[in-house]
Amino acid sequence: MAILAVGSVAYDTVETAVERRERQLGGSASYFALAAAPLAPVRVVGAVGHDFRPADLELMASRGADLGGVVRLPGPTFHWSGRYHADLIERDTLATELGVFADFAPEIPSAWRDTPYLFLGNIHPALQAGVLAQLRRPRLVVTDTMNFWIQGARPDLERVLAGTDVLLVNDGEARLLSGRRGLADAAAVIRALGPARVVVKKGEHGALYFGPEGVLAVPALLLPQVVDPTGAGDAFAGGFLGSLAAAGADAASGDAPFRRAMLDGTVTASFCPEGFSVEGLLRADGPARARRLESLLAMMRP
């Protein structure tokens, strides 16, 4: 079944200790769509500027993403620029140029308002709430957010959480949102805000799932080389929700499809840091995914 993904379609300039790449395809909706498309149909809603390269749209379309909700607006494409530290985890943001994203108010094409699965990428919670209001009773809503909105737009965020089935956050965000240090406590506080299920992403340390039936800890795959970790969280979301959409899961399903989705999210995300921009993700074909799923299961088998 189809997924509607709302988020940024951006250009990123990324600098690591060994290389610098300028204005490459990035943004939460782009990473999500390329990650989810092999698993389920994806419909993308976003905005690009006059400078957005047709080749980048073609790339996403060729991988199966339906770009019928991506509008081209006057002005430059959203541009993020950052520099990673030597550990390839910590990073400094050098520039955030919102461009056409500054006035972006997502409009869901009317034919898409029945889409069963919804991914609310990390944008202002007021916009996420606006998208939620345009959809007719989605089967499952998965939401991402960040520190900036937790601190700066809490009332809007709480409205979104009330309509969210699964919240994806990292460990720092889970602690900030809940005011709790222990992650099980943090997840309990967040679940009381709406989402019955909470996923806490911890990068190279894996991810934790907190659901009605219990907890699952999934380790990250051990990567020989990390090139550029940008987008791994959105790639996780794409693999996660792609798996749920392929299984036809909904909020009333037991934990089983969600636990399986944690594995698919982890496997999908593992390709992302192996290349700059979306390059690693493009190498995630069926056989490569299957091999990594096997490695992951072997790592988890006591």
Added chain:
Amino acid sequence: MAILAVGSVAYDTVETAVERRERQLGGSASYFALAAAPLAPVRVVGAVGHDFRPADLELMASRGADLGGVVRLPGPTFHWSGRYHADLIERDTLATELGVFADFAPEIPSAWRDTPYLFLGNIHPALQAGVLAQLRRPRLVVTDTMNFWIQGARPDLERVLAGTDVLLVNDGEARLLSGRRGLADAAAVIRALGPARVVVKKGEHGALYFGPEGVLAVPALLLPQVVDPTGAGDAFAGGFLGSLAAAGADAASGDAPFRRAMLDGTVTASFCPEGFSVEGLLRADGPARARRLESLLAMMRP
């Protein structure tokens, strides 16, 4: 089968955001012995000073540790003092007073030289090598070390590693020792130095096992409250080697008993941060261990 544990028997002064405790029982051999004793007989080799309280010796003995190798020397007991940051992970060392530990050269009682299992706690590698030389063909040698020795006593450490079956290190130490960032690469480099098996401890993110038959990732248990994380690594080692000694495993065993030992180490370590000093560890009785093992296995079940 019995375990010989060599390490520090110390007094720790620990300060957290909420409390300060002075000169409480600490040291790698103390934590290890209290953690391993419920699983297998433990023989402790160490040194204490004139100020060491008989009650602390009695506590260890009452839990089953054989203190026949703990000598009392003139001078004060080794004293470490540290202050934890609010996250209860980062810490600053305020004082390290070696006391009788400065001239400690472990002497293994002749009746103990056939002990089948050996834990070389985190002391100078030259002393670890000296202990190794006094033992007659131990079945299994498990070694701990730290950044300070990796950087300052590398040749001695390499001698110890050549006689080690399992090295226990944290992720930073694994990277420093190997010069590799990726942990699978780091483990491969370390294994080439001697230990066929490497355990990488990651605190609240769990632990990784690298053995001849593959990799195992074990998450940490989710603790509602962390009081004092001091000693959790040595408690892990105690649960780990205690499990192996109880199973009669040796270097030629397959990975199965080592994978099981990862679970027992994780469960044992989880009690440690729940109290100051060894208080949490003392609450690790059979039923509590069994409940946590069940929780851990449920968290790992895809």
